[in-house]
Amino acid sequence: xxxxxxxxxxxxxxxxxxxxxxxxxxxxxxxxxxxxxxxxxxxxxxxxxxxxxxxxxxxxxxxxxxxxxxxxxxxxxxxxxxxxxxxxxxxxxxxxxxxxxxxxxxxxxxxxxxxxxxxxxxxxxxxxxxxxxxxxxxxxxxxxxxxxxxxxxxxxxxxxxxxxxxxxxxxxxxxxxxxxxxxxxxxxxxxxxxxxxxxxxxxxxxxxxxxxxxxxxxxxxxxxxxxxxxxxxxxxxxxxxxxxx
Amino acid sequence: xxxxxxxxxxxxxxxxxxxxxxxxxxxxxxxxxxxxxxxxxxxxxxxxxxxxxxxxxxxxxxxxxxxxxxxxxxxxxxxxxxxx
Numbered sequence: 001x002x003x004x005x006x007x008x009x010x011x012x013x014x015x016x017x018x019x020x021x022x023x024x025x026x027x028x029x030x031x032x033x034x035x036x037x038x039x040x041x042x043x044x045x046x047x048x049x050x051x052x053x054x055x056x057x058x059x060x061x062x063x064x065x066x067x068x069x070x071x072x073x074x075x076x077x078x079x080x081x082x083x084x085x086x087x088x089x090x091x092x093x094x095x096x097x098x099x100x101x102x103x104x105x106x107x108x109x110x111x112x113x114x115x116x117x118x119x120x121x122x123x124x125x126x127x128x129x130x131x132x133x134x135x136x137x138x139x140x141x142x143x144x145x146x147x148x149x150x151x152x153x154x155x156x157x158x159x160x161x162x163x164x165x166x167x168x169x170x171x172x173x174x175x176x177x178x179x180x181x182x183x184x185x186x187x188x189x190x191x192x193x194x195x196x197x198x199x200x201x202x203x204x205x206x207x208x209x210x211x212x213x214x215x216x217x218x219x220x221x222x223x224x225x226x227x228x229x230x231x232x233x234x235x236x237x238x239x240x241x242x243x244x245x
Numbered sequence: 246x247x248x249x250x251x252x253x254x255x256x257x258x259x260x261x262x263x264x265x266x267x268x269x270x271x272x273x274x275x276x277x278x279x280x281x282x283x284x285x286x287x288x289x290x291x292x293x294x295x296x297x298x299x300x301x302x303x304x305x306x307x308x309x310x311x312x313x314x315x316x317x318x319x320x321x322x323x324x325x326x327x328x329x
Contacts, residue, residue, distance in 0.1 A: 086258075093263065093276045100272050107270040177278040 006197035010190045013149040013210055020214065021157020025222040028229060030158065033165040043171055044104040045228045047095050048116025049125065053220070054092035056119065056129040061085050063136035064143060073140055077196070080188050081140070084148075087181035098174040124223030124233070131216040135209060141196040146209035148189025151217035156182040158221070248288045248312040249299070255308040256284060262299035262309070269298055288312075297325040 029046065032038055061084070068078055096111060105111040112118070120126060128151075135143035156179065163175035197203055219234075226233040251262075263284055266274040273290035276282050286299075286309075300321040303309055307317040318325065 089260070090276060090282050093260070094278075094282075096267070097275050101275075107272070108267045109270065173278045177280075177282070180280050180282065 004194040006193040006195065006203070009197055009203050009206060010145075010149065010193040013145065013193065013206065014153060014186070014190060017150055017153035017210070017214065018157065021154050022161060024154055024158045024218060025225040025234075026158040026162065028225050030161045030165045032229060033162060033167075036167060038166060038168070038171075040102070040104070042228050043102065043168070044099070045116050046224070047098050047104070047174070048111070048114060049224050049227060051092060051095035051099065051111065052117055052119055053125055053129070054088060054095060056125070057088045057092070060129060060132045061088065063133045064140065067136050067138075068140055073196075077140060077192065080192065081144075084144075084185065084188060087184050090181050091178055094174055094177055098171070102170065124220040128216040128220040132213065135213075138205065138209065139202070141192050142202065142205050142209050144189055144192045145197065145206040146213040148185045149193065149206075150210040150213040152182055152185040152189065154214060154217060154221075156186065247294055247314075249286050249291055249293045249309050249318065250288075250312050251284055251286060252308050252310050252317075253283055255305055257305045257308070258284060259304060260284065261302040261304065262286075265298045265302045269296070271296060271298075274299060294325070297321060300325050 029038070029042075032042070061081075065081070068081060096108065099105050099111050099117075100108075105114055105117075132143075132147060135146055138146075159175050159178060159182065163172050163179075166172040166175065193206065197206055222234040225231075263274045263276070266272060271290060271292060273287045273292070275285055275287055277285045297318075300309055300318050303319045306319055309318045310316060311318055316322075
């Protein structure tokens with residue numbers, strides 16, 4: 001397998017993201033959990049927002065799926081994408097189960113109605129969701145590289161830290177249980193990059209898309225941490241200069 | 246009290262039972278925290294035979310069975326079709 005065209009690129013993206021996985025804004029939440037400050041309401045806030053993000057992946061993947069035209073990619077890539085959707089769905093179900101089992105909401109409808117589980121367009125979460133959705137116009141291998149070798153590795157990193165710091169065995173189980181799917185995402189990203197990224201221009205696009213996805217994910221994580229800890233959210237980035245043609 | 250369980254040899258993990266159980270707010274079907282994340286039925290929450298919704302949506306023959314009798318409930322037997 002040494003002659004796979006994207007092997008070096010996959011290694012590069014994985015190593016870079018792994019190095020960043022333990023310095024995300026969630027470290028503040030992990031520190032609070034280590035000191036026993038991860039109480040019911042904070043857990044509700046965290047799981048509520050993560051559940052909301054996972055729900056939005058149906059919207060993201062809807063856009064990405066439209067770009068998977070017949071014969072554009074081998075069947076294995078389409079199979080892997082369906083596996084990615086099932087894995088993402090499992091994340092979503094585990095979070096909802098946790099909300100219900102912990103008694104934080106009584107029903108699924110309550111979870112949707114609750115402020116912690118609602119989706120707001122004016123948020124870091126939405127910014128990240130739209131950023132990923134916008135990758136729909138790029139080749140599938142590039143967007144899978146961006147997500148699976150970027151934010152998904154960061155997520156695995158901070159979630160391992162949070163699971164280790166969480167005293168509540170039930171909550172820890174919810175986080176630990178997600179590792180299975182997260183590792184699946186990372187392995188899938190590695191395989192797609194190794195097999196399908198051949199041209200230097202595509203490799204550069206992967207690096208760019210991965211960096212953009214991580215930047216926007218970190219922005220979401222900043223908002224998430226502030227929300228969980230009851231602090232003020234980080235200021236939004238300065239407005240870009242309007243471009244007109 | 247009769248109860249239902251999943252036959253993991255036949256279940257295809259399509260998750261329709263989970264979706265319908267959540268939709269009607271019974272929440273008896275859940276994802277187990279073990280690595281395979283298989284679907285399970287919480288017998289304390291399941292209201293069978295009062296509710297048979299999951300049986301109606303399950304597409305995999307024999308994948309939901311009655312615990313006591315061990316008989317397959319998919320496709321649903323005639324007595325499962327009842328007025329709500």
